[in-house]
Amino acid sequence: MEQRALWSAAVVLGLALAAGCGSAAGPGPSGSSGDKLVVWDWKSGDANVAAYLDRAKADFAKSHPDTEVEFVAQPFDQYYTLLGAAIQAGKGPDVMLFNGGGQIRDRVDALVPLDDYVSQDKHRLAGWDAFTEDGKTYAAPVTLQGHPLYYNKALYEQAGLNPDAPAKTWDAFVRDCGAIAGKTGAKCFGVGNKEGIGIQFFLSAIGPATLTPQECDDWVAGKRDWTSPNVKRVFELWKQVNDDGLNNDGVNSTAMFNDAFAVFQSGKAAHIIGLMSDIGHWKDFGEFLDPADVGVMDAPVVNPAATPSLPYDGGIGYAVAKWTRDPKLAADLVRSLTSSEALEAFYAEAGAIASDTTIDVSAGGPAASTIVAGIKTGKPALHVALSSKTIDLMGRLSQQLLSGSTTVDEVVAQLADSDRAS
Template sequence: MKTIKFWQFMGSMDDSTDINIAPIIEEFESTHPGVKVDVQQLTWDNGLDKITTSFAAEEAPDVVELGNTWVTQFASQDVLLDLSDKVSSIKDQYVGWDGVTYDSKIYGVPWLLGTRALFYNKELFEQAGLDPEKAPMNWEELRAAAAQITENTGAKGFGIAAGEAETPWTQFSMFLWSNGGNFLNADETASALNEPAAVETLEYVQELSKVSLVAQDGMIGQEFAAGNVGMFISGAWNLRGLAQNAPDLKWGVAEIPVAPAGNSVSFSGGEILSISAKTEHPEEAYQFVEFMTSKQNAMKITEIATSVFPAFPGVEADPFFADKPEIAIFAKQVATAQNPPSLKAWQKISEEVTTAVEKAVLQQTSAAEVLQTASDNINKLLAR
């Protein structure tokens, strides 16, 4: 009997959480005689630390669930198995590969992806003289709707994140990518933040901030639930959160508004299944990864969680979403969502982006000026 050790965050092996993955594991074991899966559930409080320690001690599990922003950290340490050859035949069946790629090699398989979409308050739309059943479809409609809500109601039209480390650059990325811009050039050797697409994007966000609540992401979410913000960008976890915490609020969900460049691109966060480079059972471990990441088995988790989605294009056409249009929006948005660059220096690069965005929206400093400063600092980081 070969035992595959599997560390994961998504569910338990009993009914102690909403997501019980025991039936999926049992099905794998029944179809793969001679293989047993030893599952350990991690917590978000200390799971990353535990994974890091296990790799350092060369006691890592055979298969481990990683957040897509963690893959670079471990791939750069040569502790993950290179799956490039293994996945070559299935690459066109999945989305989200940029989140598992480091130095042109693939170190995991996308399992469950999450993304962001536009939430809007239908009551505030109606009060402002807007069609409550028609969300903004492009940048100009978004800016105009935000201004109209701000001018004609006691609420702020939109929510722009500031005052924290991650959300400002994450939110900016969606506007940037939609407008055809990027953080770095094509070969990731220099900043692209001083290019016209990026400057135009930040100038737009800066203008939008004048009719927005500029605050930490949590505060924006609370104010939206209280009916004091007309629109904000957030994840599918808010579908359940709003239903529970603001049951009387009338709201809708729409795709990220299209930029002048013609794109609607969201931010991709997600769960990846990777294999330890030290595994004694590489074939069985990969068979297990294939099984867990299949559309059929990933959908079983989606049907319970409703906030993460199988990493397959066109998944929104699954019958499960037929009577759930809000959830289907997120499933559709996953197909065009992007990840940040897979670089060891990304954490420091993202800090420069956040600093630039916050100076633009909090101090109304010139977008071109703050992005040039950010570019200079990023280029220094990349040169090291």
Template sequence: MTRTLIGAAAVALLASTQLAAAADTTVTMIQCGDTLAEGYDGFIKEWEAKNPGYKVSVEIVGWAQCQDKITTLAAAGTPVGLAYVGSRTLKQLSESDLIVPVPMTDEEKASYYPHIVSTVTFDGQQWGVPVAFSTKALYWNKDLFKKAGLDPETPPKTWQELYDMAKTIKEKTGTAGYGLTAKTFDNTMHQFLHWVYTNNGTVIDDEGKITLDSPQNVEALTWYGKMTDVSEEGPTAYEQDELTPLFNDAKVAMIEQGPWVRVRVNKDLNWGVGPLPLGPQAKGPGTLLITDSLAVFKGTGYEDKAADLAKWLTNPEHQFFYEKTHGLTPLRPVPGVEEMVKADPTWKPFLDGISNGGPEPLFTDYKAFQNAMIDMVQSVVTKQAKPEDAIKKAATEIEDYK
């Protein structure tokens, strides 16, 4: 009789355990890329242990399809709980009522480098949690500098020096002095924005006024077009990453790229990396600040848990591990950053530009904004329009995309 009771109790306990397991809420998440981010497997298990009754299911979606799939699911009323998105999409997702705010405390905001929180903020609220960050610096080929009679240890510090050195290299060596991006691709806009933020310019101010056609930006576009004469042939055929192989093959002397390129440069190449050259109106080193974010989608019923998971995955300790693993610019000045720069000084230029950098502008129709900016750049690079005319046209166009 006792054995029967014990057996029945065991069966009941097993059944209740199975029922509890079946009742676990699944927090769905989409990560863009090829594999789960390094460290996330362990971080997620830790979060699940801290949040009994919740399990995380991650789907990996390739970069080319990722953003479209996330948006399509949300628009169809079957949203994923948490997703990796380009921060540039946040305003459009919010205006479409597809995501919820992920508020930050003052302490959380203060933990980031300057202007980082601005990349996910509009209407006074944060709409995503920064998860990846990139800045740019100037890579130069020291051997080509030397061959052209230039000091191989001294990169250009201003736009004028950049142009003059690129011109000298092209004339003396027959090699393109600078890699210019002008392809119909998103990073053509990004590359131009580096010129905006190294000349104290903006695209849209805090009150929502379009400032693209400012004197600083006309100056930036003028110089961007001028660089065509000292760059590779046919810059409209090249996006940013297609210039890296040219740099590796010593076919261009200078390119502007992110920190991940440091480990992709040809080992036989004699190269250096320094801050982006500055325009006449610059107040100090600058760069475009691009972030990707974890966005919490509306309508799952567990938005609060998805937001908690997003902050857990990106807390200072976890985030810095992720950044070191993937070669990304750190989002926060955590203690390990100083140690990282000391161990590898080539990191320094990617951090120096942050204080005077600017965020990627947030527009409701970010693709239309992006296309208007690319058209503007291409019209000047191909000499089909004057910089002042092209920038006024673009400023009028993007007014409709705010």
């Protein structure tokens, strides 16, 4: 069985490499004569990013007219497996897309530090920290990704609540959820944890309303105290919300993508911790609900000593493989993929909150404007600071916590051990 799995992985990798291996030829005087760059991602097959890629390629062609650029879209559910195999083989694409956080930090040994190539873009783009390790930058951010707490203003109105003044404290929030359930039948939260993702969203959205600002800063800096009562309180709330019936039924069997979002979009839940970009975000919700009814609120304060803020980081970004023959040429392509013109198209067509925060999002409606305004005081998402190994463990333990097969004390103890070992 193991031999078959290894053979299958090898076949998949072989096909992926055949579909697009890095093949930058030796550069001519301008670094762009007869060259080819291959890009791996999971986005380029989507119709709503076509305009973004067209603008990026046009920008790159201005200075490298003879360099061919080939985008190879890989399936996201296999992406990091394929990428890991390519890294182990020491060959593959010249440029590759990464999520910010643990996914890229676990693989920086295979990447080119980009600081010497993108320094002039640092002032224009936000979200760099999610692609940085040991003081070096390994990818340029394309989007910002975070976890706003969205709410349905129409349900608030039906429940006799002021849709423009959502609750500021946790106790008041729970009371409002009770009023909404009584008048509309809608649950408080739409949640999906089949993949173990729901806990990530919950930790990053509710954590800043529960931990003190110093605890949040220490957490992101790697000085995490898993024994803190405030950290334990986040996991206690995760269980309590579900035990009290505030979530949709069957959270552990509900996929975040896209079943949980459908619960919110259909008006069956008044709130959802969603995303800023890509999917399950303001533009998606505005296609099902009246955009004016899609609200964004601060997380209700659990701990009076906490200061809620928008949790966000760099969402996705392009990196350069260490094996590419011409790092500067590949880095020039990364710069084109983060040009203002390209990112403006990404926002307009896909609804992404781009890393270039100078882009005017006022036409996107009140939710997008509220999100962008929150970036000024926002802080990194707590789950992004964790290693991919600890993230995976947290997902499994969060399912056990909801099912009642483990305790909060056991969960934080295991996560602390994993975090220390990462």
